[in-house]
């Protein structure tokens with residue numbers, strides 16, 4: 168076993184699991200079923216629980232989702248976390264049924280725009296306290312607090328994420344709420360490493376949840392995540408992890424198994440010394456899917472994109488395939504070509520320019536046309 172001196176993070180209890188303070192690194196996952204489909208969601212929670220998940224996260228975006236969550240809670244003993252999306256006021260409906268509440272600082276702006284975020288976070292913290300819940304401040308590169316973003320050079324995606332996270336930590340602590348952890352996620356493993364290192368250098372006491380968003384399909388998705396985890400966990404940073412993979416629901420246990428395997432390898436010293444994910448070749452990123460996916464053909468589409476683009480493997484091009492219309496447009500911004508899925512159509516974007524919506528039958532041909540243009544342009 169390799170001796171790793173972990174950061175002296177404070178202990179945070181999440182149901183029956185404790186993270187931080189040298190507790191074993193917890194492994195988490197998230198359901199991708201419609202939360203209102205109670206049977207399917209319970210089945211997926213159980214699948215993940217049996218695969219060894221310490222905590223399973225479920226997204227809630229409406230009162231109907233919140234009602235379903237109450238029923239799901241009755242049918243499983245797994246430690247549950249809720250992903251509060253734009254509608255932060257649902258916190259009072261969901262907190263009685265979960266062990267942890269994740270909110271995204273960048274999503275607190277969508278509702279009640281005139282209300283300061285501090286009031287919203289105060290409500291979340293008070294509700295969490297009343298219901299014995301932990302909190303995760305989940306900062307995501309694709310949805311950073313707009314007020315922070317506009318203060319910095321658009322080329323610097325990391326500082327606004329850090330400023331947002333630090334502000335939220337300070338505010339939660341000012342309300343005497345300390346039972347929280349932080350996550351800072353990006354689809355680029357190098358950025359995940361940098362942002363978490365910088366955060367931990369300033370706040371080594373706050374537990375960190377690590378993850379690479381839209382890591383994609385195995386095996387590349389696992390490799391990207393491994394690269395980031397090795398460099399962070401090997402330096403004592405990280406108290407809980409998630410490996411986000413684009414796989415069908417029946418195979419979601421892979422996220423847990425991959426997480427455990429990576430942790431085991433790190434502690435056994437099976438690590439790469441220098442790791443950079445494919446800086447000179449094709450990089451396909453895809454989201455792990457969640458309850459927002461409106462057409463399950465998304466997972467198959469991601470697989471087809473990977474296959475269809477294999478002829479261009481040596482070109483340094485990033486293609487992002489996202490499962491929904493809510494986060495898809497923002498999370499594809501940094502890709503050369505971006506796709507996001509609606510119920511009947513797939514939207515296509517080149518850089519930040521939208522090219523239109525195409526049927527699931529047409530999209531691959533359209534993507535190939537754009538890819539070929541990009542390749543010939545790059546050559547020219």
Ligand code: SF4
Nearest residue numbers: 454456457490491494
């Ligand atoms: S892009 Fe949409 S479907 Fe994919 S994980 Fe994010 S919210 Fe869920």
